[in-house]
Amino acid sequence: MRTSRCFFGKSSWKQCAEELADDRAMLVIDHRIKELYADKLASFKKNFQNVDEVLVKNPEEKKSLDFVKILAEKALDFKLNRGDWAVAIGGGAVLDLAGFFASIYKRGAKLCYLPTTIIAQVDSAYGGKTAVNFGEYKNQLGSFYPADVIGIDTSVLRSLPKKEVYNGLGEVAKYVMLQPDDFVDAKGDIESILNGDISKYNNLVPLCFRIKEKYVDDDFFDTKGKRVALNLGHTIGHAIEKQCKHPLGHGQAVAIGLNFALFVAFYKGKLGINDATKYYELLKPILPGIKYSVFTKYVQQNLCYDKKADKDKLVFIYPLAKGWATEKVTLNFLNMCWNKFAEVNGDVGYFKRG
Numbered sequence: 001m002r003t004s005r006c007f008f009g010k011s012s013w014k015q016c017a018e019e020l021a022d023d024r025a026m027l028v029i030d031h032r033i034k035e036l037y038a039d040k041l042a043s044f045k046k047n048f049q050n051v052d053e054v055l056v057k058n059p060e061e062k063k064s065l066d067f068v069k070i071l072a073e074k075a076l077d078f079k080l081n082r083g084d085w086a087v088a089i090g091g092g093a094v095l096d097l098a099g100f101f102a103s104i105y106k107r108g109a110k111l112c113y114l115p116t117t118i119i120a121q122v123d124s125a126y127g128g129k130t131a132v133n134f135g136e137y138k139n140q141l142g143s144f145y146p147a148d149v150i151g152i153d154t155s156v157l158r159s160l161p162k163k164e165v166y167n168g169l170g171e172v173a174k175y176v177m178l179q180p181d182d183f184v185d186a187k188g189d190i191e192s193i194l195n196g197d198i199s200k201y202n203n204l205v206p207l208c209f210r211i212k213e214k215y216v217d218d219d220f221f222d223t224k225g226k227r228v229a230l231n232l233g234h235t236i237g238h239a240i241e242k243q244c245k246h247p248l249g250h251g252q253a254v255a256i257g258l259n260f261a262l263f264v265a266f267y268k269g270k271l272g273i274n275d276a277t278k279y280y281e282l283l284k285p286i287l288p289g290i291k292y293s294v295f296t297k298y299v300q301q302n303l304c305y306d307k308k309a310d311k312d313k314l315v316f317i318y319p320l321a322k323g324w325a326t327e328k329v330t331l332n333f334l335n336m337c338w339n340k341f342a343e344v345n346g347d348v349g350y351f352k353r354g
C-alpha cells in the first residue's frame, strides 16, 4: 500500500507544491475555489513550469464517467505522463472524481489532494477510496488509490456556506463519538465554530483526520471489519438524506443517524443515561430543527438498501462510552426503535428503555 505524505496548516499548499515541483501537473479545481481563491491558486501554480487546469462546476454532478472522459482527453492533449501529477482542489466530489481518474490514467498518475471542505479534509482526503457515480447510484465505480501528497489548509473553510458547515460538523461529531478522548475540547470547538471562531478548525480537523487515519491504516482495503466503524450514524443517515420534502445534506442526515444510534444504544442498555446525554449535547447544535416523523416513510423504505443489510437483518453500529460495537439486528427492530425515537424527536430527556 502506498502511503500519503500529509501537510497541515497555512503553508501546506506550498509544501505540497514543493513536493511536486519540476513535474507536469493537471489541476482539477472546484470552480468555487477558482472564484474565491484565485490568488492562492496562482501562487500554488507558480511552482510549476508545466501546469494545466480543468474547472469543475457542480462537482457532485460531474462525479461521472462522462467527466472522467473529459479529464482523460484534456490530460492526453496536455501530454500528461504516468509520472506526472493529477491535483484535486475542492470538496469531496472533486477529490473522488480526480482520484478515480488518476487511478486509471496510464495505469496510475501521481495524485495530490488539496481538500477545501470540512468533509473533504476530515473524511475524503485520507483513506484511498475514489469513486464516480453511475446510473442512479452513488459511488458505484471506484478504486483504492491513496493520494501521494495531501495538503490541509483550514483557512479555506472560512468561505463555506452554512449548510456545508453543518454537513461537515455532522461527520466531525461521528469521529468525536468514535474516539471520545478529547470530547470536552471537541464539543467546545464545534460550538465556537458555529459562533464564528473558525480558528478552531485547526484543532478539530487534524483530530478527526488522525482518527480516520487510524481506522484506515488498520484496514486499508476495508476487508477486516475495522472501517465499518466509520459508518456510525450512516444507516439512518443514508436512509433519510435523499427524501425530497426536506432535503438534508449528508452530514446533517448523519447527525440525525448518530442521534438515533445513541438512542438504540441506550434502549439496548449499551449506553447509560449520562453518556447518552453527553453525546446528545454534542449533537444538539448540529441537528436540524425538524420533526423526525417526516422521515419515517423513508426509513421504512430504505433501511433494506443499507450496504450492511442481509435479507431482514443488518449490522448496526452502536456508540459506546468509549468506542463502538456492532450487532446484527432485524429491520423490524430498527423500525420499532425509529418510531419511538421519532415520537420524542431524539430528545434524550424523554428516552425510556424497552
Ligand SMILES: NC(=O)c1ccc[n+]([C@@H]2O[C@H](COP(=O)([O-])OP(=O)(O)OC[C@H]3O[C@@H](n4cnc5c(N)ncnc54)[C@H](O)[C@@H]3O)[C@@H](O)[C@H]2O)c1
Residues within 6 Å of the ligand: 030, 031, 032, 033, 036, 058, 059, 060, 063, 090, 091, 092, 093, 094, 096, 116, 117, 118, 119, 120, 123, 124, 125, 126, 127, 128, 129, 130, 131, 138, 139, 156, 157, 158, 159, 160, 161, 164, 167
Ligand atoms: N472518498 C471518501 O472516502 C469520501 C468520504 C466522504 C465523502 N466522500 C464524497 O465526497 C462528496 C461530498 O463532499 P463535500 O461535502 O465536500 O461536497 P462537494 O465536493 O460537493 O462540495 C460541496 C459544495 O461546497 C463548494 N465548496 C468547496 N469548497 C468550498 C470552499 N472552501 N468555500 C465555499 N464553497 C466550497 C463546492 O463547490 C460544492 O458546491 C460526496 O460525493 C461523497 O461521496 C468521499
Ligand SMILES: [Zn+2]
Residues within 6 Å of the ligand: 171, 234, 250, 254
Ligand atoms: Zn459520511
